Amino acid sequence: MKSLLSFMLIGLLHISFWSAAQQPLRLGVVGLTHDHVHQILRRASQKDVEIVGIAEPNQELALRYLKRYQLSEKLWYPTTEAMIAATRPEAVCAFNSIFEHRQVVEICAPKGIHVMVEKPLAVSVAHADAMIKLAQKHKIHLLTNFETTWYASHQRAFEMIHEQKAVGDIRKVVVHDGHRGPKEIGCSKEFLDWLTDPVMNGGGAVIDFGCYGANLMTWLMKGERPISVSAITQQIKPDIYPKVDDEATIIVTYPKAQGIFQASWNWPFDRKDIEVYGQTGYVVCDKTLQLKVRTGNEEEKRQIAALSAPYNDPFTYFAAVVKGEIKPQKDLSSPEINRIVVEILEAAVKSAKTGKVVKL
Known part of the structure; x- marks a missing residue:
């Protein structure tokens, strides 16, 4: 009986892991002022990543882009904190200024939310060190995306x-x-x-x-x-x-x-x-x-x-890293x-x- 229960438990755990791996990455977008943001907006309907919220203080900009890509206005939030509280993303991609990358990590890391920023990582070594220290402390992935x-x-x-x-x-x-x-x-x-x-x-x-x-x-x-x-x-x-x-x-x-x-x-x-x-x-x-x-x-x-895949696309790669399918070197x-x-x-x-x- 015990062996049967153990077998069933292992099977349930396997199914649970497989199911989690098959689910799209719940992704938040922080900022819309970096023109590279169009890369994620134009692929929002793909199966590996789901945009659950967009944080952008400029409402006019946010609504303009949402309309352009036929996305729901309900995705928009005025702040990163509001977006995270409402949508609980697993990870975020930052498409704001390089100076603001540090703030994104300061908000997300303590909540266990993984972060990918656009190149370069930071505006200074001081910012970079603070971001890396937070990522290590809270055990999140911190990636930088280069074309x-x-x-x-x-x-x-x-x-x-x-x-x-x-x-x-x-x-x-x-x-x-x-x-x-x-x-x-x-x-x-x-x-x-x-x-x-x-x-x-x-x-x-x-x-x-x-x-x-x-x-x-x-x-x-x-x-x-x-x-x-x-x-x-x-x-x-x-x-x-x-x-x-x-x-x-x-x-x-x-x-x-x-x-x-x-x-x-x-x-x-x-x-x-x-x-x-x-x-x-x-x-x-x-x-x-x-x-x-x-x-x-x-x-x-x-x-x-x-x-x-997943080595041919930043968002597919990010999803694979977050889900533990890839161990970054x-x-x-x-x-x-x-x-x-x-x-x-x-x-x-x-x-x-x-x-x-x-x-x-």
């Missing part, structure tokens, strides 16, 4: 470099990121208001696009901190961006490697690509399903497979990697202001 995390080319390049040893040890990484400028490409007024504010964003192009290079480089170096950071920033368009830089170059050095991140609001075309040079070859990546590789006399183009989204990213960016801003190399 480039979901490029198959980056994952395949990492495998080539670290598992296959195809190009030897990394010696130089060059990252190009940016576009013609946030105003030029039509970013919303609500986004521009804080993106071009040195306090709310932490800087201009140096932060907005320098963070991609810092994130990829730190990941490729398996979490190693650079020994120095130097940067040059410019205001090529002060009439459009009077408060922040619109052009930046960051150089990070390691004992036997160097990273160069070219971040710009002045590219003639949108770009997010990376060149990784090793001792014996190189690999060039972008968002396409193709790598440019050279390990001999000639460069070759290699077709690669697309990433599979030191990957592109992790706080371990992104704390160093913030440290690099903070040092870059300091270097650009002082004209001096910053030692870490």
Whole structure:
């Protein structure tokens, strides 16, 4: 009889776990002023994630977006606290200014609510450390979402470099990121208001696009901190961006490697690509399903497979992490990697202001 009861109990527990895993992630959205929020709003009806509430103090903005995506006005709440109290989300995604990321974690972490913020993690090391400490104390996941995390080319390049040893040890990484400028490409007024504010964003192009290079480089170096950071920033368009830089170059050095991140609001075309040079070859990546590789006399183009779920989408990945289906390592989204990213960016801003190399 006891064995039968034990068997039934195990079966019920298994069914309960399976049922919980099959349920969509109850997700709250905090802020609508980051234009990346359209990524989650346009997929609100998908089965892996359910938007249960949206916190946004600007009611006009909230209702405009809800109408645009044919979502119920009942999803809107004026504050994060009100949204959480009414909807009890398992996790939230923050789509407000970088400065406000810390407040989101301060509200959510004590309640056991997991958080994913848009890149970068924080405006300063002080903010980043406070956020990570809260996440650790309250045992929540704290992820940072970069568009480039979901490029198959980056994952395949990492495998080539670290598992296959195809190009030897990394010696130089060059990252190009940016576009013609946030105003030029039509970013919303609500986004521009804080993106071009040195306090709310932490800087201009140096932060907005320098963070991609810092994130990829730190990941490729398996979490190693650079020994120095130097940067040059410019205001090529002060009439459009009077408060922040619109052009930046960051150089990070390691004992036997160097990273160069070219971040710009002045590219003639949108770009997010990376060149990784090793001792014996190189690999060039972008968002396409193709790598440019050279390990001999000639460069070759290699077709690669697309990433599979849950590694191909930030919200599917977030749901899998929260539900325990994935145990995050030191990957592109992790706080371990992104704390160093913030440290690099903070040092870059300091270097650009002082004209001096910053030692870490």
